[in-house]
Structure formats: structure tokens, C-alpha cells
Amino acid sequence: MDPGDETEPSYGTGFETHAYDVVVIGAGGAGLRAAIAAHDAGARVAVVCKSLLGKAHTVMAEGGIAAAMGNVYAEDGWQVHFRDTMRGGKMLNNWRMAQLHAQEAPERVMELEEWGALFDRTPDGLISQRDFGGHRFARLAHVGDRTGLEMIRTLQQRTVALGIDVFMECTVTEIFTDRSGPAPTVTGAFGYWRETGRFVVFEAPSVVLATGGIGKSYQVTSNSWEYTGDGHALALRAGASLINMEFVQFHPTGMVWPPSVRGILVTESVRGDGGVLRNSEGERFMFDYIPEYFKAETADTVEEAEGWYADKKNNRRPPELLPRDEVARAINSEIKAGRGSPHGGVFLDIASRRDADFIRRRLPSMYHQFKELADVDITAEPMEVGPTCHYVMGGVEVDADTERSKVVGLYAAGEVAGGMHGSNRLGGNSLSDLLVFGRRAGHNAAYHAYGAAQDRPRIRDEEVRAAADAALAPFRLEEDGGAENPYTVQKDLQDVMQRLVGIIRKADELTESLAEIGRLKERARHLLVEGHRQYNPGWHLALDLANMLLVSECVATAALAREESRGGHTRDDFPGPDPEWGARNLVLTLEGDAVRLEQQPLPVMPDQLKTLFEDA
Known part of the structure; x- marks a missing residue:
């Protein structure tokens, strides 16, 4: 499916080019909700997804959408949901994100129903809500145990009905930025069709990352093959920061x-x-x-x-x-x-x-x-x-109200965004997170594109050719005895992460993991793939590996630095929580090829919200 503006390529032969206001990378709940919001705000929107439309990992979220609608317990409300979310995240959450999430989730669920979602009902005919771990009241709106599937079906139907362009089986490998100003500014994205290997250039002042998680870096995971940390790595390389990456949730x-x-x-x-x-x-x-x-x-x-x-x-x-x-x-x-x-x-x-x-x-x-x-x-x-490795609480550091990263024009929503869940996500909060922050990211991406309409930075020819050269590098390596198979490198990475950066961690094992990841990064410089660019899974994995290795390094680096146990991060050598660490976030950036870590104080919660915890 090759939709979009079929203009003549401007970067030389072999580069298909499209121009949009907003490009959304990922077609799960967050990506589709962002695309709908951007379209409703008047933007020309494209959705780019690595797999097929409708096959996003959102379908695996089976239990329900957490929203304090009060259909089963009238005493439930956003304040209780907010408190449960903060306590579940061990108070490391961005309080503003948790507040917005709790306040807006009921409206997003009702919106889904207006668009055709068929929820289970209470005897009174209201949307049924079930119990889930960490929630004080039954508040998960559900469709049997297939809620994620119904959510994707509804959002997909809405996206198609609105005529939003969708690029299926198309992988984005680079976010282009203009770095001439005080902060990097998005100019577009580069990718390739998985079937043909043909390169695609997207010109756009706004990009929304909705790429999901990182689970395929682990041996035992609930995640499907798409979850290779693409959005996390794209954001880092574009100049954004990651937060809370030490917190990986192992679903029980x-x-x-x-x-x-x-x-x-x-x-x-x-x-x-x-x-x-x-x-x-x-x-x-x-x-x-x-x-x-x-x-x-x-x-x-x-x-x-x-x-x-x-x-x-x-x-x-x-x-x-x-x-x-x-x-x-x-x-x-x-x-x-x-x-x-x-x-x-x-x-x-x-x-x-x-x-x-x-x-x-x-x-x-x-x-x-x-x-x-x-x-x-x-x-x-x-x-x-x-x-089983299920979810990463960490992700792109974004502004709570707009979902904008430190890169101008780059937004993130869903699992790829950090801050909302703190050190541990409550079940059911994932689907409402996608809806609440997907909508906010899409709206704000469209507003930014509108403001940038008169003065859009252009993608430079040399950037496009450099991205193409990097993508083709695994074909060019001469086999001199040092060639590496991407499947072998991924298998070894999964072994390292499962053994050394798993559910229980120790300083010596984390230090060993970073040394192993360093060696794997060096091996990855010598990846060799055979065949041609037409549907070539080995080539696809070779490109994904760069993202997996970078994000795995971030997880291990932050896990080594946080000398306490909190939420999804358990240190055998520091078995309890430390109040001092409970007031700090760890922020990761990329300088050249080096991952840099710094500590950052938590945003201060307003006094009126602190009172919600006095009797808890």
C-alpha cells in the first residue's frame, strides 16, 4: 500500500518521497488515536507501521481499560485512580501525567463507545468494569478478555473512515532534524518498505513516536517481534532524552x-x-x-x-x-x-x-x-x-501536557513515552494511557505543524544519502572471517539481558552486562546479510539490532546507577527502597555513540494533590 503525495523524488533516484504535516510512527492504540486527533485538528496525517494495520501489540492488552467511571462503585473517582496509579508506581510517576490520565480516561472510553466499541454491560446497561491488581475499585472497562482487540478494531475503523494514509510494512530507521537552532527541530523521517527494500522519505515538521516497547531484547517475553525499541532509539539519536529506563515490568x-x-x-x-x-x-x-x-x-x-x-x-x-x-x-x-x-x-x-x-x-x-x-x-x-518481560515503564521524556520531547516537533505517546507509570504500571492503565496521551500528542503535533507551515526546515540531500548508506551497510561488508550473523547476535543479547538484567539484579552482574553489551555492539559493526533487499528478514533484524543494543545499554546503565529496589527494579544488593532515590529520576542521552546518565529531581506535586495520600 503506497498512499500519500506522489511527488517526484527530490533526493535522486531510488527515494520515494511524501510530504505530510504529521507522521505517526506506530499503529497501536496510541498511534491511531494520535493520528485521529491530528486529522481532527486539520493536519495532513500519515501512519507508518512496521507490521500490518490491526496487528499492533495493543491487542495483547486483554483485561480492560482503566477509567474511574463509577459504573460498579459510585465512590470511585479520578482522585482514587490517581492515588492508585501513584502508589503503584511507588510515587516516581510524573504527577501531572498521572493526574491528566485519571481525569481524562472516562471521557476517552465513552468516545470509543461512540465510535462503535462494544463493551460488556452491567445489569443496569452501563459499561461493565472488572477488578485488577493495584486498583482500589473495579474500574476496567472490558470486552471479555479481548479488550485490546476491540479497541484496535474501533480505532482502525475510525482511521480508515477518515481517509488517513497508512504505510503498512514500512520501517522507519531515522528521524531527520535541523540542528542549526538552539534545539534540534524535526524535518522528517527515513524508512524502507519491508517487502521491496525501497527507501521512503517523509517530509514533515511533526513526528509522533508510538512504537511500543523493548521486550524482544529478552529471552522470555510476551512481546511480539516488532518490539525492538525502535522509538526509544530513534528519539535518542534525534537528540531527545529517555527517563526511567531501569524499570522493566515482568508480568507475573x-x-x-x-x-x-x-x-x-x-x-x-x-x-x-x-x-x-x-x-x-x-x-x-x-x-x-x-x-x-x-x-x-x-x-x-x-x-x-x-x-x-x-x-x-x-x-x-x-x-x-x-x-x-x-x-x-x-x-x-x-x-x-x-x-x-x-x-x-x-x-x-x-x-x-x-x-x-x-x-x-x-x-x-x-x-x-x-x-x-x-x-x-x-x-x-x-x-x-x-x-515474562512485558512492559517498559521508561521511555522518551516528554512534557506532561503536550507530549513533546526536547526535540522540537517530536512527540511520544504510549509505551515509548516515559514518566506516566513511574517504577511500575498498574494493569489496565496501559490502554487508557494510549487513549489519553495519544490524543494529546496528535493534537499538539498538528498545532506545531500549523505554526511551522510558513517556515519548514528542509531535509538535506546528504542526510538522506547517509541514512540510505547506513541501512545498506550489512550488505557491503566483505566476508573476511569476522562477519556476524544478526540472529546469533540477537540470541546472545537476549541471553545477556535475561541472565544479568532480569527480574533480580546485582551490581556485579549489571557491570558484566554492560561489558557484554559493549562486545555485542562491536560484533554488530560486522553484521553480514545475504541475498537482496526484497523481503529479507535477516536485513530487517540487522537494522533492528542497532536499536536493541542501544536501548539495552540504557536499561543496564540506569539499573546499575539506581542503588535501591523500587517497582519493577529489584536489586539483590540494595533490597529496599531508599527515600533519597525516591526523589530522583535518571535521565539518559546520547553523545556521539556514548550513553550519558544524569540525575534529575522529581517534579514537585502540588499540596492539594498530596492531601489525597494522607488517609491512604
């Missing part, structure tokens, strides 16, 4: 057996709808891992937990619904203590607690996933699950 429940499906997500909806975690001895071990600051609202006996299901308003929540970082560490501890399941996980049991019809109705995707992939009937037997 991924499949562990058979090996071919290891890491595939098992939605938190299973626990939200009554599933419990058991070790090999049949014990509900989560009662042994309740943190002090959650004890006031978490059941510490089986009887209290069971009472909650009978009368939720008068009893404390079961510990299976603690935030994800707490549950993942507990599962990891049980496995290390020798109380794991036969295949190296623990048991997630809903079969003994809900009838088969309820499970098939509320969890249809999970029922089919285990039946087809593992030959397990979850209505009759427990699932084996274990932690």
Missing part, C-alpha cells in the same frame, strides 16, 4: 509450557475474575508476600479473601490482586525456593473457583489459548505460569 503470569509458547501473556483478568496462585504444595502463597503499605486494604487470611468475593464493599482484597511487581517477585521467590510447578512456574487456578460457563464467557481467549497451545482445559485444571 506468562505461559511456561510447552517451550514454544513460553512467555505468552496470561491476562490478569484470570486473577481479577477469581483465579488464585498456588505453589507445588497447593498453598496460596501470596498471603506471605503482602507489603506493609498494602496491608490495610489486602486480606491476610483465606477467609478474608473469600469474604471479599462474597461482599466486595466490606472486605479486603485478595493478595493475588496486588500490583504486578509484587506478584512477580513473589512468584520468582517461590520458584527459587523449590516450590514451583513441574515446568518452572507456579499454578494459576480458576477451575476450582468458577464454573465452566463463567470461565468460557469471561475468559474466552484464555480458554482457547491454553486449549490450543498447551492442551490444558482451564475450566478443569490449573495453568502453569511464570514471570
Whole structure:
């Protein structure tokens, strides 16, 4: 699909050229919502996606969209949602982003419904909301356990109906900037068609990054092949900064057996709808891992937990619904203590607690996933699950209200943006994050493009040719005995990240990881791919590897520097949180080829918001 302005290429032969006001990179929830917002603001918009439209990782967010609509509990409101989000992130969140998110999420959900999303309903006909870990009230608007799929379907249908141009199976490798002024300024982007290898130049004063996460740098991950940290690396190379990169979320429940499906997500909806975690001895071990600051609202006996299901308003929540970082560490501890399941996980049991019809109705995707992939009937037997690399809280440092990075004209939304979730993301907050900040990024990108319409910096010919030369470098290396296979380098990177920068970290292992990544970067200079530019997966991976190595270095660098345990970052040599570190963010930039780290104080929360935590 080659839409857009079919003007004569201006950079010499072999360069297809298009001009837009806003180019959105990524077609998940954040990217499509940004594109719709920019279009509604009057901009000419293009969406560029690495895969096919409709296949974004958003579809894997199955549980629901967190929004304090009050449909199940009238006492829920944005203030409670804000407090839950900040506490879940261990107070390291950008408070303004968390506030905007909590305030605007209900309106974004209602907007989706107006555009055709079909949500499950309460007996009164309102949008149904389910329980999820870390949320005080049931607030996840859902469609069974296929909410992300319904969200993508709705946004995709809206995008197509509005006539927004979509470049599918097109990978962006460089953001062009003009560096003649006081700050880098976006001039466009460079990419290639994955099928033909033909190069594409996008002239645009505004670019929105909505590229998702970094999970394919790890061996065990719920992420699909697209998640190679492209947006994070594009932003760094363009002159933007990254924040919170040490915080990688290991979702507590991924499949562990058979090996071919290891890491595939098992939605938190299973626990939200009554599933419990058991070790090999049949014990509900989560009662042994309740943190002090959650004890006031978490059941510490089986009887209290069971009472909650009978009368939720008068009893404390079961510990299976603690935030994800707490549950993942507990599962990891049980496995290390020798109380794991036969295949190296623990048991997630809903079969003994809900009838088969309820499970098939509320969890249809999970029922089919285990039946087809593992030959397990979850209505009759427990699932084996274990932690899987799922989400990165860190990303591009952006202004909370506009989503603009330090690069003029460069915006970011969704998982590629940092700050919103602090050190740990609550389940369900991802989908509402995409909607709230995707809309804000799209609107502001369009406004910037309008202001830049009369004086757009031009892309220089030498920039385009340099980007093309860099993309073609893996074909040009002469095989002299030092050539490297990109698949081998990726496999070795995944091994390093899984072993040394995983769920539990130590200084000596992090130091070793940085040395290993340095050696892998040197090997990556000698990548050799065979064949031609027409659909060549080896070439595609060779280009992705540059991003994966850079972002992995950022994760390890920040993890080594943060000498405490907080949220998704657990240091075995610094086992507890440190109040001094709780007031600092780590910011990463790129100077030449070197990753630079500096500390930055947290934004100060206003007094009127601080009062929300006084009785918490």
C-alpha cells in the first residue's frame, strides 16, 4: 500500500518521497488515536507501521481499560485512580501525567463507545468494569478478555473512515532534524518498505513516536517481534532524552509450557475474575508476600479473601490482586525456593473457583489459548505460569501536557513515552494511557505543524544519502572471517539481558552486562546479510539490532546507577527502597555513540494533590 503525495523524488533516484504535516510512527492504540486527533485538528496525517494495520501489540492488552467511571462503585473517582496509579508506581510517576490520565480516561472510553466499541454491560446497561491488581475499585472497562482487540478494531475503523494514509510494512530507521537552532527541530523521517527494500522519505515538521516497547531484547517475553525499541532509539539519536529506563515490568503470569509458547501473556483478568496462585504444595502463597503499605486494604487470611468475593464493599482484597511487581517477585521467590510447578512456574487456578460457563464467557481467549497451545482445559485444571518481560515503564521524556520531547516537533505517546507509570504500571492503565496521551500528542503535533507551515526546515540531500548508506551497510561488508550473523547476535543479547538484567539484579552482574553489551555492539559493526533487499528478514533484524543494543545499554546503565529496589527494579544488593532515590529520576542521552546518565529531581506535586495520600 503506497498512499500519500506522489511527488517526484527530490533526493535522486531510488527515494520515494511524501510530504505530510504529521507522521505517526506506530499503529497501536496510541498511534491511531494520535493520528485521529491530528486529522481532527486539520493536519495532513500519515501512519507508518512496521507490521500490518490491526496487528499492533495493543491487542495483547486483554483485561480492560482503566477509567474511574463509577459504573460498579459510585465512590470511585479520578482522585482514587490517581492515588492508585501513584502508589503503584511507588510515587516516581510524573504527577501531572498521572493526574491528566485519571481525569481524562472516562471521557476517552465513552468516545470509543461512540465510535462503535462494544463493551460488556452491567445489569443496569452501563459499561461493565472488572477488578485488577493495584486498583482500589473495579474500574476496567472490558470486552471479555479481548479488550485490546476491540479497541484496535474501533480505532482502525475510525482511521480508515477518515481517509488517513497508512504505510503498512514500512520501517522507519531515522528521524531527520535541523540542528542549526538552539534545539534540534524535526524535518522528517527515513524508512524502507519491508517487502521491496525501497527507501521512503517523509517530509514533515511533526513526528509522533508510538512504537511500543523493548521486550524482544529478552529471552522470555510476551512481546511480539516488532518490539525492538525502535522509538526509544530513534528519539535518542534525534537528540531527545529517555527517563526511567531501569524499570522493566515482568508480568507475573506468562505461559511456561510447552517451550514454544513460553512467555505468552496470561491476562490478569484470570486473577481479577477469581483465579488464585498456588505453589507445588497447593498453598496460596501470596498471603506471605503482602507489603506493609498494602496491608490495610489486602486480606491476610483465606477467609478474608473469600469474604471479599462474597461482599466486595466490606472486605479486603485478595493478595493475588496486588500490583504486578509484587506478584512477580513473589512468584520468582517461590520458584527459587523449590516450590514451583513441574515446568518452572507456579499454578494459576480458576477451575476450582468458577464454573465452566463463567470461565468460557469471561475468559474466552484464555480458554482457547491454553486449549490450543498447551492442551490444558482451564475450566478443569490449573495453568502453569511464570514471570515474562512485558512492559517498559521508561521511555522518551516528554512534557506532561503536550507530549513533546526536547526535540522540537517530536512527540511520544504510549509505551515509548516515559514518566506516566513511574517504577511500575498498574494493569489496565496501559490502554487508557494510549487513549489519553495519544490524543494529546496528535493534537499538539498538528498545532506545531500549523505554526511551522510558513517556515519548514528542509531535509538535506546528504542526510538522506547517509541514512540510505547506513541501512545498506550489512550488505557491503566483505566476508573476511569476522562477519556476524544478526540472529546469533540477537540470541546472545537476549541471553545477556535475561541472565544479568532480569527480574533480580546485582551490581556485579549489571557491570558484566554492560561489558557484554559493549562486545555485542562491536560484533554488530560486522553484521553480514545475504541475498537482496526484497523481503529479507535477516536485513530487517540487522537494522533492528542497532536499536536493541542501544536501548539495552540504557536499561543496564540506569539499573546499575539506581542503588535501591523500587517497582519493577529489584536489586539483590540494595533490597529496599531508599527515600533519597525516591526523589530522583535518571535521565539518559546520547553523545556521539556514548550513553550519558544524569540525575534529575522529581517534579514537585502540588499540596492539594498530596492531601489525597494522607488517609491512604
